[in-house]
Amino acid sequence: MSLLEINGVTKHYGVLEVISNLTLNVDEHEVVCLIGPSGCGKSTLLRCINRLEEISSGEIRIHGDRITGPGVDLDRLRRDIGIVFQGYNLFPHMTVLENTILAPTKVLGMGKREASEKAMAFLERIGLAHKANEYPDRMSGGQQQRVAIVRALMMDPMLLLLDEITSALDPELVSEVLDIVRDLAARGMTMILATHEMGFAREVANRICFLQSGQVYEQGPPAELFGNPKGERTQAFLRSLKKAGRI
């Protein structure tokens, strides 16, 4: 049984159908990259998985358990699914340490000491322990995004959603963030990434999904999808990326 099953999910915003009858399974320890043109529904799909957005029809299951529809404890669900946003979304009125221990202490009831120790270990690992008492706006985008990843990891998620986490960063800051993701992949974290970093997707993903008009238009292992794309749209998309020097 897959960790995540998305079965025939459709999502409308008014009359606009952003996701149409999309089906996708993700296994444990798998790293899946969502690629596709801007506006094809990558962010929306990720936000539906932790129910920041409500789907219009279809169903989503985690370990076989249906998490869409009424009666699902959303707070309970979201503890186990981490998400990192393009714009970091750190809490500006809290220090780095306070950002990272908020959820463990207030949601899981972990002691402040214990949470701080755990956070410091994470921050140590990504080389930001010295910034623990800094406010987010005093740090670079790359540092903020790394803290945002730590904030998500503090909840020990079984699935991590990463929504274009390097798109808002200056080029020289991208690699410090991707290094963490690479490390997580090596440790077996199940992840779904929406990304425009094709080189990175190729290296880290087990599977690439090309989204087009709210559906999985084509998917496969990186070597296959990048090396020998079957679909016309996939080929066109990859061609345009090549022209722009993004591959």
Added chain:
Amino acid sequence: MAGSSSELHSETGRAATWRARGTTQTHGLRTTLTLVVAIFCFFLVAVSAQHIGSYAVEQGVSKVAALIPGGIAAVAAGYVLLLAIRAAMKSAAARRHADVYEARALGAEASLASWKALSWSGALLVVTAGAWFMAVNDAAVSRTFFDLELIQSSAGKVIWAFGTNVTIFAVSAVLILVWSLLIAIARTLPGEAGRPLRYLATAYGDLFRGLPAIITIYLIGFGLPLTNLPILSDLGSTSYAIIALTLTYGAYTSEVYRAGIEGVHHSQVAAARSLGLSHTKTMRYVVVPLAVRNIIPPLMNNCISLQKDTALVAIIGTIDAFNQSKIIAANNFNLSAVTTVAILFIVITIPQARLVDKLIDRDRKRMRAGG
């Protein structure tokens, strides 16, 4: 070949127009007008100071006391005249100067000096007009509002009564901050289940923002004692004033909170909810702290306005500073005691305005990034 040479030509053409546009501005007309205004202003101030000063001495004001304001006004007028003369001289120098860059700099200085002289002249004229207003008609205005003797003799009583205003303000301010936050949270409750409370809070807000504060105070101050309800009918008038002001200002302040809550970027809410924080915890740890930071200026403005409205409680007979001064005014046929109250209110609000500025500044420095 020919094309490139003509392009080159047009470039020099552009350069020529650019240089032509940068001719020196000497502001001759404005500096001359400024000089005329400054001279007029100087004479007006001098004549007024002499007139009003000698009248004051006639009325028994000591010579020194009359001389100081007159002297200050004269010095200020002299300064303005100097500024205007300097502006005119700079402008003349700019006209004569051979070097175009120096001339431009002088012209700019002349312009600045003339604006300065003009704005100071305007201010001086207003002050002079004010002085005349106080002095005309045998100093009727001064006598009615600024009878120093009465101000001195009544100040003790008025200041003592002002303590009541301070008490009413301090207690209701704390109550309002808590009460209005609760209302704002009720108004922003999500979903179907939150609807009844949302409607109730909205109704409360509409009602008490619609009611003039003075009517609320009147109804509560005179109405509650008639109800024979336990506790509620036996409170002092100060307590009724506090209840009424809390209800009125609670409605306004809850709107301020609500604007702050709704102004918190939804990405902050998404971040908190995605970590598993409930609606309540998201409000408590993320939304409300961020909202409060953004609404400190309007909160403080409400606070200042509340201080002033404590004077409304005079209508239900509370002996606050205003009521006390009205009694003194009625006994003396003179409003100078009320002036004391006015001054008291002004004096306590000014430092608060400065405090708001400081808070905003500090916060801006600490979290420039915001939501």
